[in-house]
Amino acid sequence: MSLGELIVFRKKYIWSSLVSLGLLLGLAQIATAESPGTESEPTSQFSRIEQPLSRKIGVTLGGLALIGVEIWWFIFSKTKAQSAQTHQGVQELDITVDGGYMPDRIVVQAGQPVRLNFFRQDPSSCLEKVLLPDFHKAVDLLVNQTTSVEFTPEKPGIYTFHCGMNMFRGVVEVRADGRVGRNREPPQSISSSKGHKQEHSEVKLLS
Secondary structure, eight states, X not given: OOHHXXXXXXXXXXXXXXXXXXXXXXXXXXXXXXXXXXXXXXXXXXXXXXXXXXXXXXXHHHHHHHHHHHHHHHHHOOOOOEEOEEETTEEEEEEEESSSEESOEEEEETXXXXXXXXXXXXXOXXXXXXXXXXXXXXXXXXXXXXXXXXXXXXXXXXXXXXXXXXXXXXXXXXXXXXXXXXXXXXHHHHHHHHHHHHHHHHHHHHO
C-alpha cells in the first residue's frame, strides 16, 4: 500500500466503521421487530411461529456482504491525483478545505516554484492551520478566504501537509523535471560531425 493510499485509508476508516456500526444496529432492530414477544397470552391457543433457518442465514449473510462491500470500497478506493498548472513560471493549484483537503494528492515538478491556494470552508478549529513541515511552512487559514502557500521543491519525493492537529493530511508528489535531457544531440549528429572532420583532413593532405 502506497503512502497516498495509507493516508486516505486513515481518514476514511472512521467513516467505514461508523457506517458498519449503523448497519449492524439497523439489522438488530429489524430482527427484534420481526420476532414476537417471549411472553404469550394465557388464552392463546397458538404457539409462536419460528422463522425459517434459511431466512435467518440469508439476512445475516446479506448484512455481512454489505459490510464487506463498504470496507472494500473505503480501503481500496484511490483518490485521483491532480497536477498543478503552470502560470508565468509558477505551478499553481486550488485546494478546498472542507472536512479535509480536496484534492489531497498534488503532483508538481521539481525545481519550479509552487503556489497552493487553500480555500477554507470548514469552520472547525482543526483546519484553521495548514503545515508543510518539509518546507518549513505553517500558515493560518481564514474561513471563506483563500490563503496562498508558496515553496520550491528541489528534490523529487513524497511530501505531506496536514492540519494543526495532524488529523487531516494531503500529499505533494514531486517528480523530476520532464525537460531534462531534451537538448541532447542524437548520435547521428556526432557521427556526421566526425565524417566532416575526416573529409576536411583528407582535403588538406591532397592540397
